[in-house]
Amino acid sequence: MRQSEPALPLDxxxxxxxxxxxxxxxxxxxxxxHITLAGPHPAANTASPVEPALDAKRMxxxxxxxxxxxxxxxxxxxxxxxxxxxxxxxxxRATNAVRKENDPSAHGEVHAIRLACSKxxxxxxxxxxxxxxxxPCPMCMACALWAGLDRVVYGATxxxxxRFGHQIMISAAEVVKRSDISCVVDGxxxxxxxxxxxxxxxxxxxxxxxxxxxx
Ligand SMILES: [Zn+2]
Numbered sequence: 001m002r003q004s005e006p007a008l009p010l011d012x013x014x015x016x017x018x019x020x021x022x023x024x025x026x027x028x029x030x031x032x033x034h035i036t037l038a039g040p041h042p043a044a045n046t047a048s049p050v051e052p053a054l055d056a057k058r059m060x061x062x063x064x065x066x067x068x069x070x071x072x073x074x075x076x077x078x079x080x081x082x083x084x085x086x087x088x089x090x091x092x093r094a095t096n097a098v099r100k101e102n103d104p105s106a107h108g109e110v111h112a113i114r115l116a117c118s119k120x121x122x123x124x125x126x127x128x129x130x131x132x133x134x135x136p137c138p139m140c141m142a143c144a145l146w147a148g149l150d151r152v153v154y155g156a157t158x159x160x161x162x163r164f165g166h167q168i169m170i171s172a173a174e175v176v177k178r179s180d181i182s183c184v185v186d187g188x189x190x191x192x193x194x195x196x197x198x199x200x201x202x203x204x205x206x207x208x209x210x211x212x213x214x215x
Contacts, residue, residue, distance in 0.1 A: 059190040070202045074100050077197035078108035080132040082116040085150045092116035109140035113147050124148045133194045134161045141175040154187035155194030164198050164207050
């Protein structure tokens with residue numbers, strides 16, 4: 001919960017959200033747990049117009065940078081980067097550091113968000129956009145929402161990444177839909193390029209280790 005948000009009383013929009021969330025949960029029980037998205041979520045804040053060529057350029061550069069880990073003892077296919085939505089200034093980029101830091105929550109996105117917030121001296125990344133080489137898992141997407149990011153742009157899909165290791169199959173868009181916080185989610189962008197991180201021979205060796213019972 002954000003510090004600035006009063007716990008009570010509930011305002012009208014929050015009541016409406018809780019009602020719709022309750023209805024969605026009820027509906028999901030009758031449809032095999034599958035919920036169809038009603039439509040795109042408009043961002044309430046001031047994100048710049050989407051520029052597909054710029055998204056593609058940033059994603060390729062992020063994937064190339066993330067690929068540098070392939071020659072290290074801890075190769076990872078997950079990298080994330082935070083840009084100012086309007087000025088395009090890069091604030092922070094980071095890779096998954098779960099093994100490096102023995103921190104199961106240090107996914108690329110959470111890692112980048114933590115470092116970005118620390119750099120700003122703020123818990124809020126409102127006004128910023130996050131790029132990530134893979135669609136955020138529910139933990140990372142929830143963190144992106146709590147951080148107030150304007151927009152999240154991803155490369156490989158959650159479904160594609162699940163072919164290589166464990167995954168929690170709740171889409172980033174679904175996490176947004178179940179919240180009352182606005183965030184635009186765009187992707188996949190440069191999916192095939194990002195997937196080369198997963199199929200890299202050094203990454204494949206690492207995945208075998210990750211997926212073995214003793215690692
Ligand atoms: Zn994650």
